[in-house]
Amino acid sequence: MIEFQQVSKHFGDTTAVDGIDLHIGKGEFVVLIGPSGSGKSTTLRMMNRLIDCDAGRIVFQGQDLQTLPPQALRLRMGYAIQSVGLFPHWTVEKNIGTVPRLLGWPAERVHARVQALLTLLQLEPSQFAKRFPDELSGGQQQRVGVARALAGEPEILLMDEPFGALDPVTRIVLQRELKRIHQLSGTTVVMVTHDIDEALFLASRIVLFQDGHIVQDGAPLELLARPANDFVSDFLGRAELGLKRLALGSVRDRARRSERARDSSDGQPISADLTLREALSAFIVQGRTTLPVVDAQGADAGVVHFADLLDARA
Numbered sequence: 304m305i306e307f308q309q310v311s312k313h314f315g316d317t318t319a320v321d322g323i324d325l326h327i328g329k330g331e332f333v334v335l336i337g338p339s340g341s342g343k344s345t346t347l348r349m350m351n352r353l354i355d356c357d358a359g360r361i362v363f364q365g366q367d368l369q370t371l372p373p374q375a376l377r378l379r380m381g382y383a384i385q386s387v388g389l390f391p392h393w394t395v396e397k398n399i400g401t402v403p404r405l406l407g408w409p410a411e412r413v414h415a416r417v418q419a420l421l422t423l424l425q426l427e428p429s430q431f432a433k434r435f436p437d438e439l440s441g442g443q444q445q446r447v448g449v450a451r452a453l454a455g456e457p458e459i460l461l462m463d464e465p466f467g468a469l470d471p472v473t474r475i476v477l478q479r480e481l482k483r484i485h486q487l488s489g490t491t492v493v494m495v496t497h498d499i500d501e502a503l504f505l506a507s508r509i510v511l512f513q514d515g516h517i518v519q520d521g522a523p524l525e526l527l528a529r530p531a532n533d534f535v536s537d538f539l540g541r542a543e544l545g546l547k548r549l550a551l552g553s554v555r556d557r558a559r560r561s562e563r564a565r566d567s568s569d570g571q572p573i574s575a576d577l578t579l580r581e582a583l584s585a586f587i588v589q590g591r592t593t594l595p596v597v598d599a600q601g602a603d604a605g606v607v608h609f610a611d612l613l614d615a616r617a
């Protein structure tokens with residue numbers, strides 16, 4: 304899909320990105336993370352040529368990026384940023400339809416796409432399509448920003464701190480939506496974030512930057528189980544590595560289906576959808592070492608034991 308070969312970028316005396324190699328495959332959800340100033344945004348902006356690299360080569364869908372005109376390239380790539388950047392004098396509908404119109408889609412197709420995206424992002428079209436950006440909350444504006452980035456059916460979705468300015472509750476709701484959209488659409492996503500829990504929740508792969516270099520690149524569990532060095536452990540939160548690992552697993556995978564709770568004296572049932580970290584919390588709150596499990600419909604789904612959390616698999 305997109306490949307960086309020994310790519311560097313300098314701003315005067317500053318080396319923002321220093322000879323990185325990175326290959327992002329179709330359908331991946333890659334999160335770029337690292338301390339402030341480590342080169343994440345520069346790397347992302349080189350993908351849609353908001354910034355051009357000054358050494359190395361970037362190949363997109365088999366073609367050298369330098370041979371692709373930036374305007375045409377950006378119509379093939381969705382881009383969502385923290386400040387959203389909606390056009391203030393355009394309705395939500397017109398904002399979301401920007402790229403499809405530029406691509407020359409017929410009006411009915413643009414309209415249908417906008418309606419579908421509003422629904423996907425849980426903004427009721429009859430309520431929101433005709434509103435202007437200043438008639439929306441911050442979270443709703445972010446949703447419109449994500450819908451606009453997805454509107455032209457991009458080959459790749461680039462996101463720079465898309466949920467940065469949101470309160471923690473709205474942020475988690477939007478993370479869940481983005482995860483669902485990624486699973487449904489299979490769109491390749493590259494996202495920059497500062498939030499390690501957001502990265503662990505969303506990423507199929509995490510790329511950790513330090514001083515313009517990639518220090519580690521792998522699946523979330525791989526980073527947590529085998530951090531490459533002390534910097535990686537510290538960045539992931541050394542004291543909480545175990546808890547973060549638990550957050551990657553779900554009760555569904557550990558429940559003993561053949562066991563059954565006798566009655567409510569065996570504890571308050573927990574949902575099979577909970578993470579193992581949430582289950583740990585439930586064990587502590589209820590003061591028990593086994594808990595009944597129920598599925599999304601509330602039906603009996605077995606029992607989970609405290610000891611099952613210690614299983615090294617996630």
Ligand SMILES: Nc1ncnc2c1ncn2[C@@H]1O[C@H](COP(=O)(O)OP(=O)(O)OP(=O)(O)O)[C@@H](O)[C@H]1O
Binds near residue numbers: 342345
């Ligand atoms: N347009 C620019 N002009 C000069 N220096 C720049 C420019 N853009 C980035 N830099 C420098 O390049 C380095 C990498 O910046 P970049 O924005 O890629 O980091 P980042 O990891 O995204 O940081 P943050 O998390 O703070 O957004 C920093 O030292 C930054 O000051």
